[in-house]
Amino acid sequence: MADVPSDAPEHCPGTSSDQAGKSSACQGCPNQNICASGAAKAPDPAIEEIRQKLTTVKHKILVLSGKGGVGKSTFSAHLSHALASDDSKEVALLDVDICGPSIPKIMGIEGEQVHQSGSGWSPVYVEDNLAVMSIGFLLSSPDDAVIWRGPKKNGMIKQFLRDVDWGEVDYLIVDTPPGTSDEHLSIVQYLSGAGIDGAVIITTPQEVSLQDVRKEIRFCQKVKIPIIGVIENMSGFVCPKCKNTSQIFPPTTGGAQRMCEELNLPLLGSVPLDPRIGRSCDEGKSFLTEVPDSPAAVAYQNIVQKIRDYCSSHTTSDHPF
Amino acid sequence: MDSSEKSNLHQVKHVVLVLSGKGGVGKSTITTELALALKHAGKKVGILDVDLCGPSIPRMLSVGKPEVHQCDAGWVPVYADPQQQLAIMSIGFLLEDSDEAVIWRGPKKTALIGQFVSDVAWGELDVLLVDTPPGTSDEHLAVLENLRKHRVDGAVLVTTPQAVSTGDVRREITFCKKTAVKILGIVENMSGFVCPHCSECSNIFSKGGGEELAKLTGSVFLGSVPLDPLLTASLEEGQDFLQAFPDSSTYTAISQIANTLLSSLDA
Ligand SMILES: Nc1ncnc2c1ncn2[C@@H]1O[C@H](COP(=O)(O)OP(=O)(O)OP(=O)(O)O)[C@@H](O)[C@H]1O
Ligand SMILES: Nc1ncnc2c1ncn2[C@@H]1O[C@H](COP(=O)(O)OP(=O)(O)OP(=O)(O)O)[C@@H](O)[C@H]1O
Ligand code: SF4
Ligand SMILES: [Mg+2]
Ligand SMILES: [Mg+2]
Numbered sequence: 001m002a003d004v005p006s007d008a009p010e011h012c013p014g015t016s017s018d019q020a021g022k023s024s025a026c027q028g029c030p031n032q033n034i035c036a037s038g039a040a041k042a043p044d045p046a047i048e049e050i051r052q053k054l055t056t057v058k059h060k061i062l063v064l065s066g067k068g069g070v071g072k073s074t075f076s077a078h079l080s081h082a083l084a085s086d087d088s089k090e091v092a093l094l095d096v097d098i099c100g101p102s103i104p105k106i107m108g109i110e111g112e113q114v115h116q117s118g119s120g121w122s123p124v125y126v127e128d129n130l131a132v133m134s135i136g137f138l139l140s141s142p143d144d145a146v147i148w149r150g151p152k153k154n155g156m157i158k159q160f161l162r163d164v165d166w167g168e169v170d171y172l173i174v175d176t177p178p179g180t181s182d183e184h185l186s187i188v189q190y191l192s193g194a195g196i197d198g199a200v201i202i203t204t205p206q207e208v209s210l211q212d213v214r215k216e217i218r219f220c221q222k223v224k225i226p227i228i229g230v231i232e233n234m235s236g237f238v239c240p241k242c243k244n245t246s247q248i249f250p251p252t253t254g255g256a257q258r259m260c261e262e263l264n265l266p267l268l269g270s271v272p273l274d275p276r277i278g279r280s281c282d283e284g285k286s287f288l289t290e291v292p293d294s295p296a297a298v299a300y301q302n303i304v305q306k307i308r309d310y311c312s313s314h315t316t317s318d319h320p321f
Numbered sequence: 322m323d324s325s326e327k328s329n330l331h332q333v334k335h336v337v338l339v340l341s342g343k344g345g346v347g348k349s350t351i352t353t354e355l356a357l358a359l360k361h362a363g364k365k366v367g368i369l370d371v372d373l374c375g376p377s378i379p380r381m382l383s384v385g386k387p388e389v390h391q392c393d394a395g396w397v398p399v400y401a402d403p404q405q406q407l408a409i410m411s412i413g414f415l416l417e418d419s420d421e422a423v424i425w426r427g428p429k430k431t432a433l434i435g436q437f438v439s440d441v442a443w444g445e446l447d448v449l450l451v452d453t454p455p456g457t458s459d460e461h462l463a464v465l466e467n468l469r470k471h472r473v474d475g476a477v478l479v480t481t482p483q484a485v486s487t488g489d490v491r492r493e494i495t496f497c498k499k500t501a502v503k504i505l506g507i508v509e510n511m512s513g514f515v516c517p518h519c520s521e522c523s524n525i526f527s528k529g530g531g532e533e534l535a536k537l538t539g540s541v542f543l544g545s546v547p548l549d550p551l552l553t554a555s556l557e558e559g560q561d562f563l564q565a566f567p568d569s570s571t572y573t574a575i576s577q578i579a580n581t582l583l584s585s586l587d588a
């Protein structure tokens with residue numbers, strides 16, 4: 001789906017979109033007849049290729065939020081670290097935030113490059129059992145902007161799934177940008193053959209965030225992705241000096257807890273604000289090993305255990321294709 | 322072809338984009354507070370909210386989900402105040418159910434933004450602020466393509482102090498350069514939190530990153546806004562923070578940023 005041939009004009013809606021061959025951009029495009037006939041709209045063969053490629057990947061988890069900056073990337077990174085702390089597990093982290101990739105920095109591998117191997121691109125390894133892929137590895141400098149419209153982003157995501165040599169993997173964690181648009185539709189569609197175990201939804205306590213997160217939950221329901229649960233991040237800050245708690249992002253409508261009750265979703269846990277989390281991310285270190293005894297690290301570990309339990313009671317092969 | 326007489330934007334003096342490569346850094350917050358500050362300075366202000374998947378402006382200005390009416394010139398914006406000094410147009414107004422997800426791919430977003438920009442009857446405005454989603458993609462390109470025909474004065478870039486955020490904003494600066502959008506300045510938001518119990522300042526999201534980024538890239542630094550729970554609370558309720566807390570340091574910071582911006586527009 002949503003492919004843009006190299007000879008298509010800039011505004012190509014994608015060969016498998018509803019407007020293929022019919023949009024104003026299609027006027028004069030060499031592919032217009034094929035596209036208008038609907039022939040290009042058949043299910044993308046990549047979906048089956050990806051299913052085959054990912055038969056070696058046991059569990060696939062999406063990290064989602066309708067809202068920006070709530071801690072999706074931070075959680076994705078720490079979930080990966082925590083899962084990989086068990087040497088017997090192989091973990092892969094895929095960053096599909098094409099315009100704002102944060103994973104290379106948070107994982108401490110900024111500036112690394114991917115290598116071409118016989119069977120595709122090889123990801124960047126943080127540990128022997130922790131592989132990472134991000135568009136950040138394909139950019140030549142920290143100033144490089146990825147000014148791409150949707151269809152081109154979709155092509156990149158397809159490549160990440162089909163052409164990366166992931167190998168045997170127990171958990172594939174996918175970090176996403178905020179919203180419900182191209183990246184989200186693409187990852188869901190391309191993984192529709194391979195199957196997704198479920199999504200973890202991140203929010204912060206205030207309504208400005210929850211109102212967007214409710215939309216993301218609707219999205220999951222529409223595309224039929226099970227929701228593993230919701231995490232409330234940045235809930236409360238304990239002053240290091242006087243030990244009083246401040247609700248910097250106040251749960252004016254009852255926070256994630258009330259939303260979960262209303263929508264009948266599990267609340268996986270709450271993570272407080274801790275300046276050391278931001279610092280660890282900036283330094284590319286795992287907060288879980290930097291400050292293992294902090295309340296935030298303990299909260300993370302409890303959440304990760306719930307996700308492990310969810311996955312072990314649920315195998316991807318439950319999804320027949 | 323729009324003759325400039327017919328264009329709905331011909332009485333709009335200045336157009337300012339609020340951008341950030343990073344999500345959740347306070348683009349909508351800064352847009353809202355700048356609009357209120359300019360309004361208090363006696364200006365007529367408009368906000369165009371092009372965050373189609375996560376519109377925040379209706380809540381932050383407490384206009385809820387009013388019906389949008391049509392007139393001969395196009396859609397009539399919604400006014401946040403009885404004096405009609407602050408006009409708003411947001412995708413949020415057009416959604417049937419506010420929990421509904423807008424699951425649209427780029428081309429559809431591009432088409433709607435095209436309409437948005439040309440079909441709103443803004444009337445006379447001193448400044449039109451455009452609140453955007455994070456990134457450098459369809460919405461941003463569409464807004465630029467369409468506003469360009471009229472005018473774009475430049476962009477205010479918002480970042481939080483951490484490297485994870487300034488790293489993304491560096492890419493946004495490149496976007497501005499490549500698309501020839503003038504950078505009016507950088508705002509560092511959520512910079513330092515003063516404990517209301519003991520006055521200790523904690524740099525929860527670090528400090529100084531926005532100012533450093535401005536230096537590094539030779540951009541104007543517009544100022545920093547502290548992390549202030551009263552600001553979050555005001556935005557939650559859609560209250561005018563500037564009117565409610567004129568003695569706060571957050572008020573001073575926002576007013577200074579608004580003044581600097583205004584003088585750079587009038588210069
Ligand atoms: N609990 C926390 N305490 C303190 N800082 C945090 C916490 N969680 C995340 N952060 C910091 O907040 C910032 C935003 O987090 P992050 O980048 O993970 O959000 P995101 O949802 O991925 O954002 P985007 O929408 O831009 O992708 C980062 O600098 C991160 O280090
Ligand atoms: N200086 C501040 N002090 C306290 N809270 C703030 C501050 N700036 C923003 N906030 C709060 O942080 C949250 C995120 O801000 P906002 O929604 O404006 O970010 P955004 O960049 O528009 O996010 P998105 O990328 O999702 O559009 C909001 O709840 C807002 O009220
Ligand atoms: S005809 Fe339209 S959809 Fe098909 S390739 Fe050309 S621009 Fe894209
Ligand atoms: Mg992120
Ligand atoms: Mg916003």
Ligand SMILES: [Zn+2]
Pocket residue numbers: 239240241242243244516517518519520521
């Ligand atoms: Zn204190």
